[in-house]
Structure formats: structure tokens, C-alpha cells
Amino acid sequence: MDTYAVHAEGVDRSFGGVRALRGASFAARPGEIHALAGENGAGKSTMIKVLCGLVKPDRGTVRVTGRLATAFQELSLLPDLTIAENLLLHDPPRGRLGLVVRRRLVPVAKEVLHEHGIDDLDPRTVTRDLSVAHRQVVELVRVLATRPEVLILDEPTAALQEQQVAWLAEHMRRLRAEGCCVVFTSHRWREIEALADRVTVFRNGTHVTTRERLTESEAVTLMSGRTLDATYPPLAPPGDTVALEARVGDVEVKLHRGEILGIGGLAGQGQRELFLTLFGAGRQKPAVTVGGTARTIRKPKDAIRAGIGIAYVPEDRKAEGLLLPMSVRDNLALATLERRSVAGFVRRAAEHRAVRDIVDRLAVRTASTGHPVGTLSGGNQQKVLMGRWLLSGAEVLLLFDVTRGVDAATKHDFYALVADLAAQGRAVLLYSSETEEIAHLCHRVLVMREGRVAAELEGPVGDAELIVAAAMREREHV
Structure with missing residues (x-):
């Protein structure tokens, strides 16, 4: 045990009727990067909270040696404070009398950001105005600046773009070289293969194995108890009927029934604004044709209502x-209450049947549909959000990074679900921060750059690099 920086043995932890950890064990050494892998709900996040003292185990022993810092999947930044105020919240610059010197906040924060290779963020920016990815970067800088001896990162790359992932990987390797123990969770297996010296797999709240080398297929089998025949399902050909046609700024979208249309390109090129606008939540109010009929969508309620049937699944489910x-x-029932209501009263029996059907269909792991959705794992929360719109019967699905923070087996379930929905005639507009998903899961890809379409690629493209390369060129048809 003396050789370990963190060590847990025989840990139990329950939340109500759900046993998150069952006699679980975990150990990591100084000077190593150690990955903790498992499906959503396997107990990874609970073990991390036990290791950092946020959650007290019901039984078992835990030992941590050295100065500990943790970045959780749920961001802890205060949204109405600036970047500078968040970065220096626990250690602000002070004067002789111990009072905070506010005029030094911005210069000191700028220096901290620069030391960690971040020069494109203004410390005066209010945190709520940042993208999810930039908020995650600020959270990570705040943790890295404490110079920890044990660093625990819970899904640190889930919200990050590729260049930001490379930035974090560089810092993780630097800390390892300095003797720091780095423990991290990730559902992107290529990151685990590239970074981890050892991998521990959890399943159903227990330790399954710890190995130096583990392939993705082996890991999926150990995590889920099943094998995956193929990462991406075959696609049925799309129909000829146009389900949605719209122009948003310089972007024209024509989406057919049965089609999965990918929106690619580097991050921050207008993809999110496109999705929000089509759902009525953006600044623009474009003319939209749905099912051959011209519609005006001023707010999300207009998009959801019968006769239009547009649903939006966002990246930040929480x-x-x-x-x-x-x-x-x-x-689950939130978007369809009116359909199961009479004179303002919800027909509970009808609601229960509809909810139970969707929970069974999507294999949502929950002890009871009456439990708070916040107690579910990230992947199961995403299933609930997707299920809400399946219940609504929406014909046009706007899916924005729906697999972010979801384990490999659950991702495969989502891929199969999206392909099945398209085969049933639903029209799907899909964006993902993982370009591989866009390359393999879409009939066609619009590559965006600076708020316009830079290229249109017939799919499945198959090679993510083609999409990235297209984002760097002028508009073309391939």
C-alpha cells in the first residue's frame, strides 16, 4: 500500500435503493497516468467522489497520499463571475491588510492562463457567456494551477474539442514526469490508449481488472458483458421527400425523410447557432418549410407543436x-403533457404506460421512474432526454453532440437508435464533436466554416480526415 498514491479497498456505497459500489477496489501509483473505465453507471464517478472525500463510503478503507486536486464532470464554476474571479476564487491577490486587490485579478488570471498555454480567453469574460468547452478549460486550468501531487479528472475531455484534448494531454504527461499520480475517466478509447499507463475496468460497481494493455473490444466486453459486432450500423437509403428546408444566414439546409445529415467542421463555426435557430431558440427567425408547408418558428414551442414536430437534444443535458x-x-413526459391531459388533469395511467415503454425500449437504468433524473448516470440521463422526444413523435430530430460523455457500449446503442429512427422515416440533423461519428453515421455531410457551408460531402464519408480537410478549403461538392 505504501507504493500507492491512492488506494481504496472493499468500498461499498448506496444511494437510496441503488448500490453504486459493491466491495470495490482501486489503486494508482505516483508517476503514472491511470485510466478508470466502465459503462455509465458502473461506479466510476462514485469512486472518484469517495477518493476525494466528497462522498463517504458505507464501508471500506480509502487512503490518498499527497496534495489532491479534482475536476468533476459537473462543472463547479460560478456562472455569474468572470473567468478571473473563478480562477482566483480560493486564492485571490491580497494587499497588506489581507483584503482582496480587485485591480490585480485580471493581470494575475491572465498570467495563470498564459502559464498553462491559454491565450485566447479574456479573463474579464463572464463565465456563463463561454461555450461548454471553454468552461471546461477554465475548470481544468484552475485545478492544474494548484500543482497537485494527485490529480483526478472525471470525464475531462467530454466537452473538449480535439485541439483542447491535445492541450490537456500535454499537461497530463508533464505532471506524470514530475511524479504526479493522474487518474482520469474517459469514454473515448483512443485517449485511454494514448495516455494511460494502466487501465482499471469497473462493472456494476465492482473492480473487474487492471491491465497495462487493453484493446477497445476487450474493454467493451469486460465493461458490458457483451461484444460489439460493428461500431457503426448500416444505413438504409434516405427517401426523396423533403422533411425540412430552411435558410439560416448563409447556410441552406435541405433534409429528407429517412436521412441523417451531418454538420461537420471545426468547433465554433456556427453549428450550435444553426441548431438553436432551427429550434426557435436562436436570435434569427428564419423561414422554414416543414413537410412542404411554410412555417414560422419564433420559439421552441412553435417547433415542438403538432404539425411541425422538430425536437432538439442539446450537448449540455444538465x-x-x-x-x-x-x-x-x-x-420523459414533459413535452407531451397536453396529449395525456383532460380538463387540465394528467391521465396518470396513460403517462405511466408511455414512460414505461420508452424506459424499456431505451434500457434506461433506474430503480424507479419516480427517482430524480439527477441520480442517474450521464448515459442514462441522455437516454431520458432522447426518450422525451421519441414520446413526442417528432419527425425532425436535431441531435447536437448527443454522445458526449457516453460510454462505448451506450454509444453503440445510440448509433443503432439513430439509424433505426432514420430507417423509420425520421429526418435527423446530427452534429458531433467526434468527427468519426459524422464520417460514419451520416448519409451526407455539410462542413461549416465561419458560419457558412465550406463543403458538401456525400456519405458515409468513412474518413474523418476528409471532413477536417474540407473545413480548411473553399466550398466544393464532392
Whole structure:
């Protein structure tokens, strides 16, 4: 045990009727990068919270040697404070009397950002105005600046773009060289292969194995108990009927029934604005043709209503999609309450049947549909959000980075679901921060750059590098 920087043995932890950890063990050494892998709900995040003292185990022993810092999947930044105020919240610059010297906040924060290779963020920016990826970067800089001896990162790359992932990987390797123990979780297996010296696999709240080398197929089998025949399902050909046609700024979208249309390109090129606008949540109010009929979408309610049927699944399910204190049942039924109501009263029996059908169809792991959705793992929360729109019967699905923070096996389930929905005639507009998904899961790809379409690629493209390369060129048809 003396050779370990972190060591847990025989740990149990339950939340209500859910046993998150069952006699679980975990150990990591100084000077190594150690990956903790497992499906959503396998107990990874709970073990991390036990190791850092945020959650007290019901039983077992935990030992941590050295100065510990942790960055959680749920960001802890205060949204109404600036970047500078968040970065220096626990250690602000002070004067002789111990009072905070506010005029030094911005210069000191700028220096901290620069020391960690971040020069494109203004410390005066209010945090809520940042993208999810930039918020994650600020969170990570704040943790890295503490110069930890043990660093624990829970899904640190889930919200990051590729260049930001490379930035974090460089810092992780630097810390390892300095003797720091780095523990991280990730659902992107290529990151685990590239970074981890050892990998520990959890399944159903218990330790399965710890190895120096593990292939993705072996890991999926160990994590889920099943094998994956293919990462991406075959696609049925799309139909000829146009489901949605719109012009948003300089971008023209023509989406057919049965088609999965990918929106690619480097991050921050207008993809999110496109999705929000089509759902009625953007600044523009474009003319939209849905099912051959001209429609005006001024707000999300217009998009959701019968006769239009546009649904939007956002990247930040916690802040933009789900009501975390409310039950799984209430979150699933939220968009369709009027359909199961009479004189203002919800028909509970009909609601229960509809909710139970979707929970079974999507294999949502929950002890009860009455439990708060916030107690579910990230992947199961995403299933609930997707299920809400399946219940609505929406014919046009706007899926924005829906597999972010989802394990490999659950991703495969999402891929199969999206392909099946398209085969049933639904029209899908899909964006992903993982370009591989766009390359393999779409009938056609529009590559965006600076708010316009730089290229249109017939798919499945198959090679993510072709999409990245297209983002750097002028518009063309391939």
C-alpha cells in the first residue's frame, strides 16, 4: 500500500435503493497516468467522489497520499463571475491588510492562463457567456494551477474539442514526469490508449481488472458483458421527400425523410447557432418549410407543436435539457403533457404506460421512474432526454453532440437508435464533436466554416480526415 498514491479497498456505497459500489477496489501509483473505465453507471464517478472525500463510503478503507486536486464532470464554476474571479476564487491577490486587490485579478488570471498555454480567453469574460468547452478549460486550468501531487479528472475531455484534448494531454504527461499520480475517466478509447499507463475496468460497481494493455473490444466486453459486432450500423437509403428546408444566414439546409445529415467542421463555426435557430431558440427567425408547408418558428414551442414536430437534444443535458430534481417520469413526459391531459388533469395511467415503454425500449437504468433524473448516470440521463422526444413523435430530430460523455457500449446503442429512427422515416440533423461519428453515421455531410457551408460531402464519408480537410478549403461538392 505504501507504493500507492491512492488506494481504496472493499468500498461499498448506496444511494437510496441503488448500490453504486459493491466491495470495490482501486489503486494508482505516483508517476503514472491511470485510466478508470466502465459503462455509465458502473461506479466510476462514485469512486472518484469517495477518493476525494466528497462522498463517504458505507464501508471500506480509502487512503490518498499527497496534495489532491479534482475536476468533476459537473462543472463547479460560478456562472455569474468572470473567468478571473473563478480562477482566483480560493486564492485571490491580497494587499497588506489581507483584503482582496480587485485591480490585480485580471493581470494575475491572465498570467495563470498564459502559464498553462491559454491565450485566447479574456479573463474579464463572464463565465456563463463561454461555450461548454471553454468552461471546461477554465475548470481544468484552475485545478492544474494548484500543482497537485494527485490529480483526478472525471470525464475531462467530454466537452473538449480535439485541439483542447491535445492541450490537456500535454499537461497530463508533464505532471506524470514530475511524479504526479493522474487518474482520469474517459469514454473515448483512443485517449485511454494514448495516455494511460494502466487501465482499471469497473462493472456494476465492482473492480473487474487492471491491465497495462487493453484493446477497445476487450474493454467493451469486460465493461458490458457483451461484444460489439460493428461500431457503426448500416444505413438504409434516405427517401426523396423533403422533411425540412430552411435558410439560416448563409447556410441552406435541405433534409429528407429517412436521412441523417451531418454538420461537420471545426468547433465554433456556427453549428450550435444553426441548431438553436432551427429550434426557435436562436436570435434569427428564419423561414422554414416543414413537410412542404411554410412555417414560422419564433420559439421552441412553435417547433415542438403538432404539425411541425422538430425536437432538439442539446450537448449540455444538465443545463439545457433536463430538470435534475424532477423524476425520470416527469422529465420523459414533459413535452407531451397536453396529449395525456383532460380538463387540465394528467391521465396518470396513460403517462405511466408511455414512460414505461420508452424506459424499456431505451434500457434506461433506474430503480424507479419516480427517482430524480439527477441520480442517474450521464448515459442514462441522455437516454431520458432522447426518450422525451421519441414520446413526442417528432419527425425532425436535431441531435447536437448527443454522445458526449457516453460510454462505448451506450454509444453503440445510440448509433443503432439513430439509424433505426432514420430507417423509420425520421429526418435527423446530427452534429458531433467526434468527427468519426459524422464520417460514419451520416448519409451526407455539410462542413461549416465561419458560419457558412465550406463543403458538401456525400456519405458515409468513412474518413474523418476528409471532413477536417474540407473545413480548411473553399466550398466544393464532392
